[in-house]
Amino acid sequence: MITAELFLKLFQQCKTGKCLTQLHSHTIKSGLTHNTLFAAKLVELYSNFTLIQTTRKLFDEMPHRTVYIWNLILKCYYREKNYKESLVLFSQMFSSQKPDLYTIPIALKSCAVLKALEFGEIIHGFVKKSDGIGTNLFVGSALIEFYSKCGEMDNALCVFEEYPVPDTVIWTTMITGYEQNNEPKQALEFFSQMVRAQQNVLDPVTLISVVSACVQMLNINVGRSVHGFMIRFGFDNVLSLSNALLNLYGKTGFLNYAANLFKTMEKKDVISWGSVISCYAHHGSGKEALDLFDMMISKGIEPNVVVLISALQACEAIRNLEVGKRIHEIAARKRFDLNIMISTALIDMYMNCSSPYEAINVFERMQVKDSVCYSNLLCGCHHNGMWYKSMEIFKNMLASEVKPSSVDMVKIFTVCSELGVLQYTSCIHGFAIKLGVENNSYLSASLIESYAKCGSLDDSIGVFNGIKDGDVVIWSSVFAAYGLHGKGHEALELFNQMIKHTPIKPNDVSFVSILSACSHAGLVKEGIDTFNMMVNVYNQNPNSKHYGIMVDLLGRIGELDKAMEFIEQIQGPVGANEWGSLLGASRIYQNTQMGEVAARKLVELDPNQTGHYILLSNIYAVDEKWDNVAEVRKVVKERKLKKVSGQSVIELRDEVCSFIANDRSHQNCELIYELLMSLEGKMKEECNVNSMDFSLHEA
DNA sequence: ATAGGGTTAG
Numbered sequence: 001m002i003t004a005e006l007f008l009k010l011f012q013q014c015k016t017g018k019c020l021t022q023l024h025s026h027t028i029k030s031g032l033t034h035n036t037l038f039a040a041k042l043v044e045l046y047s048n049f050t051l052i053q054t055t056r057k058l059f060d061e062m063p064h065r066t067v068y069i070w071n072l073i074l075k076c077y078y079r080e081k082n083y084k085e086s087l088v089l090f091s092q093m094f095s096s097q098k099p100d101l102y103t104i105p106i107a108l109k110s111c112a113v114l115k116a117l118e119f120g121e122i123i124h125g126f127v128k129k130s131d132g133i134g135t136n137l138f139v140g141s142a143l144i145e146f147y148s149k150c151g152e153m154d155n156a157l158c159v160f161e162e163y164p165v166p167d168t169v170i171w172t173t174m175i176t177g178y179e180q181n182n183e184p185k186q187a188l189e190f191f192s193q194m195v196r197a198q199q200n201v202l203d204p205v206t207l208i209s210v211v212s213a214c215v216q217m218l219n220i221n222v223g224r225s226v227h228g229f230m231i232r233f234g235f236d237n238v239l240s241l242s243n244a245l246l247n248l249y250g251k252t253g254f255l256n257y258a259a260n261l262f263k264t265m266e267k268k269d270v271i272s273w274g275s276v277i278s279c280y281a282h283h284g285s286g287k288e289a290l291d292l293f294d295m296m297i298s299k300g301i302e303p304n305v306v307v308l309i310s311a312l313q314a315c316e317a318i319r320n321l322e323v324g325k326r327i328h329e330i331a332a333r334k335r336f337d338l339n340i341m342i343s344t345a346l347i348d349m350y351m352n353c354s355s356p357y358e359a360i361n362v363f364e365r366m367q368v369k370d371s372v373c374y375s376n377l378l379c380g381c382h383h384n385g386m387w388y389k390s391m392e393i394f395k396n397m398l399a400s401e402v403k404p405s406s407v408d409m410v411k412i413f414t415v416c417s418e419l420g421v422l423q424y425t426s427c428i429h430g431f432a433i434k435l436g437v438e439n440n441s442y443l444s445a446s447l448i449e450s451y452a453k454c455g456s457l458d459d460s461i462g463v464f465n466g467i468k469d470g471d472v473v474i475w476s477s478v479f480a481a482y483g484l485h486g487k488g489h490e491a492l493e494l495f496n497q498m499i500k501h502t503p504i505k506p507n508d509v510s511f512v513s514i515l516s517a518c519s520h521a522g523l524v525k526e527g528i529d530t531f532n533m534m535v536n537v538y539n540q541n542p543n544s545k546h547y548g549i550m551v552d553l554l555g556r557i558g559e560l561d562k563a564m565e566f567i568e569q570i571q572g573p574v575g576a577n578e579w580g581s582l583l584g585a586s587r588i589y590q591n592t593q594m595g596e597v598a599a600r601k602l603v604e605l606d607p608n609q610t611g612h613y614i615l616l617s618n619i620y621a622v623d624e625k626w627d628n629v630a631e632v633r634k635v636v637k638e639r640k641l642k643k644v645s646g647q648s649v650i651e652l653r654d655e656v657c658s659f660i661a662n663d664r665s666h667q668n669c670e671l672i673y674e675l676l677m678s679l680e681g682k683m684k685e686e687c688n689v690n691s692m693d694f695s696l697h698e699a
Numbered sequence: 700a701t702a703g704g705g706t707t708a709g
Contacts, residue, residue, distance in 0.1 A: 044700095071700080102701055109702090141702050172703040208704050215706090243706045250707085274707035309708045344709040372709055 008041055017049035036062065040069055047076040067097050074106045083110035087119060099126070101133055105142035112142075112149035120146045124159075134162065141173045148177025153186075168194075168203055176209040184213035188222055202229060204238040211244040215251050223248045227261070236264075243271050250279030270296075270304055278310035286318035305336050312345040321353040340366065344373045351380025360389070371402045382411045390415045391424065403435060406443045413446040417453035425450045426459070441470070445477035452481035472504050479513035488521025492530075506538060512545050519553040527553045548577025555585025560594055576605050583615065595619045610641040 007027050014020040024042065039062050046055040059065070059073050070093045077086035090107045093099060099107070104127060111120035124143060127133050140163050147156035156177050163170055171194040178187035191210045195202070207226050214223040227245055235241055242265050249258035258279050265272060273296045280289035293311045296303065303311070308331050315324035328346055331337045337346075343366050350359035363369070363377050374397045381390040394412045397404055404412070409432055416425040429447055437443070444467055451459035460481040467474055475498050482491035495514050498504055506514075511534045518527030531550055534540045542550075547570055554563040563585060567578050579601040586595030599616035606612065613636050620628040 068700085075701080105701060138702055145703075167702095169703045174703095176703065203703090205704055208706075212704085212706080240705055244704090245706095247706055271705090271707050276707090278707055304707085306708045313708085339709095341709045346709095348709075370709095376709070 004038055011045055017051050020045055036064055043069055043072055047072045050079055052076055052080050067100050070097055071102045078106050078110055083113050086110045101136050104139050108142040108146045112146040115150050117150045137167055137170060141169050144173040148181060151181055153177055153181050168201055172206040172209060179209050179213040184216035187213035202233060204235045204241045208241055208244050211248050215248050218252050220252045239267055239269060243275055246272060246275040250275055253283045255283055270301055270307060273301060274307040274310055277307060281310050281314035281317060286314040289314035290323055305339055305342055309341055309345040312349045316349040316352045319353050321355060324349045324353055338367055340368055344376055347376050347380060351383060356381060356384040356386060374402050375405060375408050378408055378411055382415060387415050387418045404437060406438045406440055409437050409443050410446040413450040417450045420454050422454040422456055425454050441473040445473045448477040448481055452484045457481060457485045472507050472510060475504060476510040476513045479517055483513060483517025483520050486521050488517045488523040491517035492526060508540060508543060515546060515549040519549050524553055524557055544575035544577045548581045551578050551581035555581055558589050560585055560589060560591055576602055592619055592623045
């Protein structure tokens with residue numbers, strides 16, 4: 001006859017839940033009477049195997065339950081992440097038992113996860129009333145964790161102060177609390193107090209939280225001393241600590257620190273690799289990131305979603321389409337290609353590698369689409385100059401009830417400007433108001449610009465007048481709006497109003513707008529005065545854009561020599577803006593000599609820009625220098641440069657006529673030009689389509 | 700019997 005005692009011993013030998021269940025059914029068959037001790041042991045064993053249903057059944061059948069049994073069942077539900085049931089049982093427990101030291105932390109942790117502030121506060125009240133519990137360190141750390149997870153660091157601090165000699169865990173809980181409530185400064189302050197109070201008692205868990213706080217503050221100094229602690233205390237084999245430091249070095253851009261630590265690490269996991277790859281990808285070392293990625297693969301480490309995303313960012317940064325496609329294949333093979341973040345990273349990569357249709361393809365295959373992927377797709381189409389596609393995406397975005405961000409709105413207003421369709425601008429303006437998109441000065445400025453570029457200066461001014469406290473961004477956009485419409489005097493008048501009657505100081509953008517307004521209106525003297533004011537009164541260093549406008553200003557009235565002199569006196573490098581303006585003026589006044597100088601400089605500055613070669617070739621052609629023409633064409637061929645076709649778009653009511661005019665089909669160009677000329681007057685009246693860019697010969 | 704963290708990404 002097997003006794004109950006023997007069965008208990010056998011139960012304890014069970015290594016699996018299945019074994020326990022079988023043995024248990026055997027005892028029922030043998031008709032062994034259950035006593036409380038027997039049941040309690042079973043509850044304990046079942047709960048260890050997290051067999052919740054069986055545990056619960058036994059628990060419910062018990063006539064008498066000790067606090068220990070209650071604790072077991074509470075912990076069982078807690079481990080199963082059924083925090084709600086754990087708290088329900090905790091409430092029931094009160095009718096028969098008093099919770100003890102072990103019960104309280106479990107219940108508080110459930111409250112912490114559920115952010116059940118009131119429930120936890122009741123438990124805290126109970127702790128205060130009960131003798132002995134309030135001084136227990138486990139209860140203390142649970143209370144601190146509870147308050148910090150509920151975002152109540154002041155209350156956490158009150159609890160902390162009840163402990164005259166806090167242990168490492170209590171200290172760490174406070175540090176983590178501050179770190180996770182975005183108070184990294186406080187976290188570091190507590191860490192230094194802890195080091196002072198505890199001297200050499202440190203452990204890796206504490207250090208991980210400290211490093212997280214350093215990441216938030218981008219504080220490399222404390223991070224370096226944590227690295228020192230790590231070596232001194234022999235924690236260098238703690239992978240998660242090393243990884244946390246790698247992350248810190250990555251976020252702060254200390255590539256050499258990251259590389260050195262990575263080299264010395266004996267154990268590395270996929271997170272270690274991911275951290276360094278991301279570090280290189282984000283700090284201009286895309287090539288090194290991809291080399292590391294290859295090395296990781298060759299070592300047989302399986303890349304996860306995160307590593308693939310970092311590798312895609314590296315491809316994006318250095319525009320390596322080939323490797324990007326290879327990573328796309330790896331992702332597809334591992335069935336990651338439907339993952340929303342992988343897809344978004346793929347969209348970004350393809351967009352930046354000038355493959356927008358591949359990006360759109362990825363987007364269309366996505367099963368779940370959120371605001372980020374819409375936004376990035378929109379941004380990418382905008383980046384690639386696909387205005388109609390951008391508009392289509394924006395419409396789909398609204399149809400999918402994805403709320404556009406203010407950045408998306410700025411982008412779409414730029415699209416409206418590029419398309420020059422006033423109806424789009426006013427319609428989307430209405431949307432923005434109706435949807436309650438967060439309004440900031442960049443949004444208003446882009447709206448002002450868009451109305452102006454679509455030909456309605458009145459609407460621009462209307463928006464401007466509706467803004468009470470416009471900042472420098474908004475004022476600058478109005479100067480630009482007047483400038484676009486050739487109203488230089490009005491722009492200057494507003495500019496003077498701003499500097500005399502508001503505390504707003506003009507910035508570099510303001511001067512770009514106002515100088516360009518002067519240039520477009522032929523206000524040479526005013527332009528030069530304003531330029532001098534920028535330098536002498538506002539102590540602003542002119543940039544390439546300002547110089548370019550000044551060259552344009554002089555060039556437009558035919559003062560080519562003065563424009564050249566102006567360029568010659570520029571200190572520092574001369575960019576495409578300056579030479580581009582000079583080239584434009586040279587063409588108007590048919591000065592091929594100067595045009596050649598400017599075009600040669602442009603080719604030098606950006607040897608991959610096909611347009612520059614064509615301009616240079618055209619200049620030689622005008623001078624009938626056919627040898628030079630052939631030479632330029634040869635370079636284009638050798639470099640395998642492709643021409644991008646110029647596009648002209650006419651929108652007539654709802655009918656969109658799009659004509660592609662590249663410089664070979666002169667027939668087409670002339671046809672469109674004639675069509676535009678005959679339609680322009682009519683369209684202005686009837687369709688409000690005023691913005692026309694007839695740059696047909698600049699393919 | 701019980702505790703503090705878990706890092707890389709759109």
